[in-house]
């Protein structure tokens with residue numbers, strides 16, 4: 001009813017009109033669902049969506065639709081969509097669009113930025129402008145409302161040939177980002193002869209490794225060369241694998257080098273403790289379940305295959321030192337070295353790609369000649385006692401003495417290095433004892449002097465050790 005004085009409809013008449021309209025809409029919606037077949041409804045929805053989308057793009061533009069999942073019943077994820085999502089997330093942090101969504105999927109991951117629904121972001125590639133839209137359309141699927149997120153990438157029609165290289169550029173960036181973010185795993189054996197994986201977070205890199213810089217460069221170049229030679233290995237008909245033998249006294253950094261190599265290549269490590277493997281059949285099964293881009297490590301190969309060498313010192317004398325006596329009778333493996341090597345060279349390496357196998361030993365001279373045969377272990381690396389260049393790396397890592405700084409005690413330390421054999425492990429332990437560089441370096445001098453006199457005494461050159469120690473302390 002109209003107010004006769006003002007000509008404005010009364011509140012009651014507005015409510016009545018609203019009630020009539022909503023009843024009509026409800027009836028219309030029910031009739032639409034009941035009488036119009038689902039396929040026809042989908043067609044109408046699609047046409048309407050196209051009409052709205054066209055209003056986003058001008059007549060002279062071209063639109064590429066990138067859906068989150070494909071239309072197969074399995075709804076496989078579209079990798080292009082995922083790559084674009086990651087690409088935009090990185091771009092959006094530095095170049096904000098007008099409205100963004102932010103989330104953090106888990107505690108370790110940094111913030112993840114996304115375009116909010118309906119928002120747009122303009123990017124430039126090869127001088128051409130490309131506009132991204134993030135849209136969530138919904139579709140009724142077996143009585144459930146299903147959301148279909150997708151990107152629409154709009155570019156001027158005359159530049160559309162740039163889209164191919166733009167998408168390839170995004171996919172390549174995405175591969176690199178995923179490679180960098182890859183988590184490494186350390187796989188060890190369970191008592192049931194199965195692999196158990198934990199995240200490998202060893203911080204060791206080639207920078208932390210006290211080693212002759214030339215040898216370090218040789219190793220990193222060799223690894224780089226290896227991973228780039230897929231086609232070469234295919235061409236010459238060889239399995240894409242590389243074997244390293246690391247040998248040297250305990251505490252010289254063999255395990256540390258393995259960690260540095262894994263971090264450098266971003267390869268998982270499989271730590272194969274042969275002493276725990278019952279027989280060849282189990283070994284083969286375990287090896288076949290290692291993944292590509294991985295390193296298979298067999299430490300102390302001489303000991304785990306039951307050779308007597310592990311019970312002896314490098315000079316041949318017997319020793320009860322824990323470092324040297326690695327196995328007891330129960331741990332001696334029932335696996336033969338030839339069985340292991342034949343499998344490594346044969347079936348295992350032809351079943352996967354980019355495999356590195358590393359054997360370590362404290363006694364190279366006592367290894368089975370089969371292991372040292374040419375072509376078996378491609379690279380032999382001698383991990384030796386610490387030298388002055390290696391010590392400078394340790395001093396820089398532990399005491400933050402710059403690599404080109406000369407501490408007054410370095411001269412004395414260098415002279416002592418020429419008279420004694422000391423491992424990086426021994427020096428690292430000493431450097432950890434004090435917080436300040438001066439005290440730590442004095443500790444190193446003491447340690448080296450002590451070793452020096454002990455060596456002299458063992459040769460019968462020095463009888464009065466205790467007196468000398470007392471003199472050293474003053």
Ligand SMILES: Nc1ncnc2c1ncn2[C@@H]1O[C@H](COP(=O)(O)OP(=O)(O)OP(=O)(O)O)[C@@H](O)[C@H]1O
Nearest residue numbers: 208209210249250251252253254255256424425428
């Ligand atoms: N070359 C090195 N550079 C830096 N640190 C080292 C080096 N060698 C040993 N260390 C330190 O000593 C510790 C023990 O060394 P590591 O286990 O790598 O020696 P190893 O040669 O594998 O000994 P083993 O033969 O007993 O297994 C390491 O955790 C590291 O802190």
